[in-house]
Every structure is written in structure tokens, then in C-alpha cells.
Amino acid sequence: MGVLSDQCAAMLESSSWIRRMFETGMELKKQHGADKVSDFSLGNPDLPPPPEVAGGLRELEANLNRPFSFGYMPNCGFDWALRRLAAYLSEEQGVKLEEGDLMLGCGAAGCMNAFLKAVLNPGDEILCIAPYFVEYGAYVSNHGGVLRPVPAKQADFSPDLPALEKAFGPKTRGIIINSPNNPTGQIYSKDDLAALAELLRRKSREYKRPIFLLSDEPYRFLAYDGAEVPAVLPLYEYAVVLGSFSKSLSLPGERIGYLALAPHMPDKALLRSGAITANRTLGFVNPPLVGQYLLKHALGKHVDLNVYAARREVMTQTLTAAGYEFIKPRGAFYFFPKAPGGNDTEFVRRLAEELVLAVPGSGFGMPGFFRLAFCVSEAEISRALDGLKRARAHFA
Ligand SMILES: Cc1ncc(COP(=O)(O)O)c(C=O)c1O
Missing domain, CATH: 3.40.640.10 (Type I PLP-dependent aspartate aminotransferase-like (Major domain))
Incomplete structure (x- = not known):
């Protein structure tokens, strides 16, 4: 009998992918420097609140x-x-x-x-x-x-x-x-x-x-x-x-x-x-x-939507240039492309070796895809291009 309730133990297990990506990201940033890593794992908005x-x-x-x-x-x-x-x-x-x-x-x-x-x-x-x-x-x-x-x-x-x-x-x-x-x-x-x-x-x-x-x-x-x-x-x-x-x-x-x-x-x-x-x-x-x-x-104000719209374009160009299959999002700040090779957890692991962090679709009840959150700068999106290309080539 462990210290955790069965329910809490099951919750820890089921959310372990997002947690693992977060920990991997921290480790990679420490090893290689934050400016070398493209972290698309978290939906945590980076824009400042409106001045009001x-x-x-x-x-x-x-x-x-x-x-x-x-x-x-x-x-x-x-x-x-x-x-x-x-x-x-x-x-x-x-x-x-x-x-x-x-x-x-x-x-x-x-x-x-x-x-x-x-x-x-x-x-x-x-x-x-x-x-x-x-x-x-x-x-x-x-x-x-x-x-x-x-x-x-x-x-x-x-x-x-x-x-x-x-x-x-x-x-x-x-x-x-x-x-x-x-x-x-x-x-x-x-x-x-x-x-x-x-x-x-x-x-x-x-x-x-x-x-x-x-x-x-x-x-x-x-x-x-x-x-x-x-x-x-x-x-x-x-x-x-x-x-x-x-x-x-x-x-x-x-x-x-x-x-x-x-x-x-x-x-x-x-x-x-x-x-x-x-x-x-x-x-x-x-x-x-x-x-x-x-x-x-x-109330009634919001962050600058143009910033997210511009990042969405940069991510679209980056994923297209790297040869991914995806539907351009109509809202929110996520892309959900197909995982090359079909095994999303293996693919995301390989992508992390390229210093690009994503979350496997399995973490959202849909294996075979992966999620990229684009609440990061355009530069962070652009510098993921080569890593995205290499990870895809690995499963071609
Ligand atoms: C789909 C969805 N629902 C709910 C939430 C939680 O939002 P809140 O901060 O308002 O509790 C999030 C946060 O990322 C979300 O992505």
C-alpha cells in the first residue's frame, strides 16, 4: 500500500507526459542554454497583461x-x-x-x-x-x-x-x-x-x-x-x-x-x-x-492578438518547410500535427534530442499526433526548423 490514494496515483501516472516534458525542458535548458531550446510544451501565455x-x-x-x-x-x-x-x-x-x-x-x-x-x-x-x-x-x-x-x-x-x-x-x-x-x-x-x-x-x-x-x-x-x-x-x-x-x-x-x-x-x-x-x-x-x-x-480589453497571429504564421511556415502534415489552427495557440512514423511518444522523445519540446497526442487522448504551443517568441519558433526537419527525417 503506497502513500497515495489510488485516484491520485492514477492521476500522477496519466499526467506524467506533460510533467516529463517540463522536466526534460528544464534539464535541456540547463545543459545547452535556454536560447538553444525551443520549448513548445506549455500553454502558459508569455505576453504581458494589457496596461489597464x-x-x-x-x-x-x-x-x-x-x-x-x-x-x-x-x-x-x-x-x-x-x-x-x-x-x-x-x-x-x-x-x-x-x-x-x-x-x-x-x-x-x-x-x-x-x-x-x-x-x-x-x-x-x-x-x-x-x-x-x-x-x-x-x-x-x-x-x-x-x-x-x-x-x-x-x-x-x-x-x-x-x-x-x-x-x-x-x-x-x-x-x-x-x-x-x-x-x-x-x-x-x-x-x-x-x-x-x-x-x-x-x-x-x-x-x-x-x-x-x-x-x-x-x-x-x-x-x-x-x-x-x-x-x-x-x-x-x-x-x-x-x-x-x-x-x-x-x-x-x-x-x-x-x-x-x-x-x-x-x-x-x-x-x-x-x-x-x-x-x-x-x-x-x-x-x-x-x-x-x-x-x-x-474587462473588454485583451492582449495583442496580432502577436499570436504573427507567431501562427511563423509556425505554419516552419512546419511546412520541415514537411509536416497539419491543419492550420483557427483559434487558440496550439498546432496539432501528425507525428511522423505514427508513434507520437517515440517521435516527441526524438524531437527533444533536437532540443525541440512538444507534448505527445497520447497526453490528449489522441495518439499519432503531437501538440506545439506557440506562446513563445517568433525567434524560438524559427530556430526549431532544423531540429524539426531532422526528427522527421529520422522516421521517414
Ligand atoms: C482547454 C482548457 N481549459 C481550461 C483551462 C484552465 O484555464 P483556467 O486558467 O481559466 O483555469 C486551460 C488552461 O490551459 C485549458 O487549456
């Missing part, structure tokens, strides 16, 4: 001597912060949202955990579309649920609705979607989302329980060439948006995020109370205080 964020810090500082300036607050966040967020999201989602439709929390991740805790019974199933953000498995099992990944269409990583339809059963409680997608960069079309909403409605009736659509949207702001990211709240009465400012304002360490319920959701008030209570009892207690002040000043 500083206004929040100044306001907070000016109020420091007031009683409770850093006190506990309502478990869903300050009233004034929810009001501002409601106005902002009403415009973004194209439906009228009120404070009572929202909860602020600790990132999209914390809010998803709170919602799952509120709705899952042991053995309940949550579907998702593979490849997927690997943490979903832990978020669902944290609350007694089981994640059931269903592969996306191979041609373009869009949802495979007939395959999804077959995955529903009496235990299905919801589906997680993520558009723009990590790791593929795909954006789901309005037609696909409307068809998914219809399917969820039909299955909710068939199994006589609401089936939730959990839309994980930290990359909503990051769509290229004018691509539209359709809103889900107007499409389905049991839709829930999990969003954050981790990427749009480059604030991932501050952990400010939110949950938004479709305004016409039946039992909305009860579900919101459940999520807020879960937010408290999970130990988050309330959303970050500093983050709410930052939002007060910077």
Missing part, C-alpha cells in the same frame, strides 16, 4: 487602509464585479445575463470543478470530444464521475455527432466542449453546436434528466482571420459557460474565472446555489479578490 490591469492594482492600493480591504466576500464574488461581468457577457453571448446567472471563481478550471461537484452522482458520465484537455479526466473523477471521450472527426477535429449520439446512456450527465480547442485549434461551427443542442435535448427527454452542455471557453477571444466563435448560451437551455481571463488578459496565475448559466435554464437558481456552495466547500471559498479589481479596469 495596472488601474486595478492602483485602486486596490488606495483602499488598503479600509476595514476588510482584503476580507472574505460572498462566495460568488463582489456584487459590483458580477454586475460588470453580466453586462460584458450579455454582449459576448448575445443573451441578457444578470448577476444571478453568474458565479466568479478560481479560473475556468475551478468553476468547472464547482459545477461538476454540484451535479454529479457517483458513476455519472460526462462525454467529451477527443483530443481533449487532459485535466477533464481529473475534474470529472474528482466528483465521482467518469469521463467518456469520443473521437472528433479525423478530417478536421470537428464534433462527430453520429459517434457522440452512440455514447449517450442513462448515466450521461453532460458533455464538455472546448472551442477554440486545446490542442487542435479548431472552432466549432454554429451548425454543429445547434445540432449538438438538438441531440442533447432529445437525449435529455429520452433519459428523463437534463444533460448539461459545459462549454470551456478560455480561448474564446483568440480566433484568427475574423473567424466567429458561436455563443452557446442562446442555443441550449442547459448550457453552462466556463470562462476565464487566464489567456485573454494573460493572468493565469491570478486564477480569476467565471461560470455563466443559460438565463432560461430551468432550476437555474438551485443550480447556481449548488455551484456556489461547492465553490466554498472545495476550499476555493471565494474568487480571487485582486482579480476582481483587475477586471473592473480591464
Whole structure:
């Protein structure tokens, strides 16, 4: 019997690839110098937050001597912060949202955990579309649920609705979607989302329980060439948006995020109370205080999208010149090319020998591919060219 719970031991094992790449990267940078390594392993945005964020810090500082300036607050966040967020999201989602439709929390991740805790019974199933953000498995099992990944269409990583339809059963409680997608960069079309909403409605009736659509949207702001990211709240009465400012304002360490319920959701008030209570009892207690002040000043702003757009072009040129097969991402900051030779873990290991760090598709529930995160400088992308060429040639 080890010191870890079976669940925690399994989580350590399943996330070991990303951890291993991180450790390999540290080691390689120490050995060869950071400027020799191209590290595409982590989705940690390197851009500075927009300057408006500083206004929040100044306001907070000016109020420091007031009683409770850093006190506990309502478990869903300050009233004034929810009001501002409601106005902002009403415009973004194209439906009228009120404070009572929202909860602020600790990132999209914390809010998803709170919602799952509120709705899952042991053995309940949550579907998702593979490849997927690997943490979903832990978020669902944290609350007694089981994640059931269903592969996306191979041609373009869009949802495979007939395959999804077959995955529903009496235990299905919801589906997680993520558009723009990590790791593929795909954006789901309005037609696909409307068809998914219809399917969820039909299955909710068939199994006589609401089936939730959990839309994980930290990359909503990051769509290229004018691509539209359709809103889900107007499409389905049991839709829930999990969003954050981790990427749009480059604030991932501050952990400010939110949950938004479709305004016409039946039992909305009860579900919101459940999520807020879960937010408290999970130990988050309330959303970050500093983050709410930052939002007060910077809501509606975002980091310079042109920087990511330019890097996407450099990565496209680099991968093309090195002879890789890939779909150009329509959003987010990842590429998900085919692994030459087909064995993604072997390929990524070989790529690391060339001082280029990536994550195998197996880490996202889709072997045969690998993920490159381009939240690094254009120079770091360009200098990977020779290493990418040599690694590919090795498996030719
Ligand atoms: C798909 C996806 N969902 C959720 C998260 C977590 O975001 P947050 O920082 O808002 O918790 C990430 C972070 O990288 C992500 O890539």
C-alpha cells in the first residue's frame, strides 16, 4: 500500500507526459542554454497583461487602509464585479445575463470543478470530444464521475455527432466542449453546436434528466482571420459557460474565472446555489479578490492578438518547410500535427534530442499526433526548423 490514494496515483501516472516534458525542458535548458531550446510544451501565455490591469492594482492600493480591504466576500464574488461581468457577457453571448446567472471563481478550471461537484452522482458520465484537455479526466473523477471521450472527426477535429449520439446512456450527465480547442485549434461551427443542442435535448427527454452542455471557453477571444466563435448560451437551455481571463488578459496565475448559466435554464437558481456552495466547500471559498479589481479596469480589453497571429504564421511556415502534415489552427495557440512514423511518444522523445519540446497526442487522448504551443517568441519558433526537419527525417 503506497502513500497515495489510488485516484491520485492514477492521476500522477496519466499526467506524467506533460510533467516529463517540463522536466526534460528544464534539464535541456540547463545543459545547452535556454536560447538553444525551443520549448513548445506549455500553454502558459508569455505576453504581458494589457496596461489597464495596472488601474486595478492602483485602486486596490488606495483602499488598503479600509476595514476588510482584503476580507472574505460572498462566495460568488463582489456584487459590483458580477454586475460588470453580466453586462460584458450579455454582449459576448448575445443573451441578457444578470448577476444571478453568474458565479466568479478560481479560473475556468475551478468553476468547472464547482459545477461538476454540484451535479454529479457517483458513476455519472460526462462525454467529451477527443483530443481533449487532459485535466477533464481529473475534474470529472474528482466528483465521482467518469469521463467518456469520443473521437472528433479525423478530417478536421470537428464534433462527430453520429459517434457522440452512440455514447449517450442513462448515466450521461453532460458533455464538455472546448472551442477554440486545446490542442487542435479548431472552432466549432454554429451548425454543429445547434445540432449538438438538438441531440442533447432529445437525449435529455429520452433519459428523463437534463444533460448539461459545459462549454470551456478560455480561448474564446483568440480566433484568427475574423473567424466567429458561436455563443452557446442562446442555443441550449442547459448550457453552462466556463470562462476565464487566464489567456485573454494573460493572468493565469491570478486564477480569476467565471461560470455563466443559460438565463432560461430551468432550476437555474438551485443550480447556481449548488455551484456556489461547492465553490466554498472545495476550499476555493471565494474568487480571487485582486482579480476582481483587475477586471473592473480591464474587462473588454485583451492582449495583442496580432502577436499570436504573427507567431501562427511563423509556425505554419516552419512546419511546412520541415514537411509536416497539419491543419492550420483557427483559434487558440496550439498546432496539432501528425507525428511522423505514427508513434507520437517515440517521435516527441526524438524531437527533444533536437532540443525541440512538444507534448505527445497520447497526453490528449489522441495518439499519432503531437501538440506545439506557440506562446513563445517568433525567434524560438524559427530556430526549431532544423531540429524539426531532422526528427522527421529520422522516421521517414
Ligand atoms: C482547454 C482548457 N481549459 C481550461 C483551462 C484552465 O484555464 P483556467 O486558467 O481559466 O483555469 C486551460 C488552461 O490551459 C485549458 O487549456
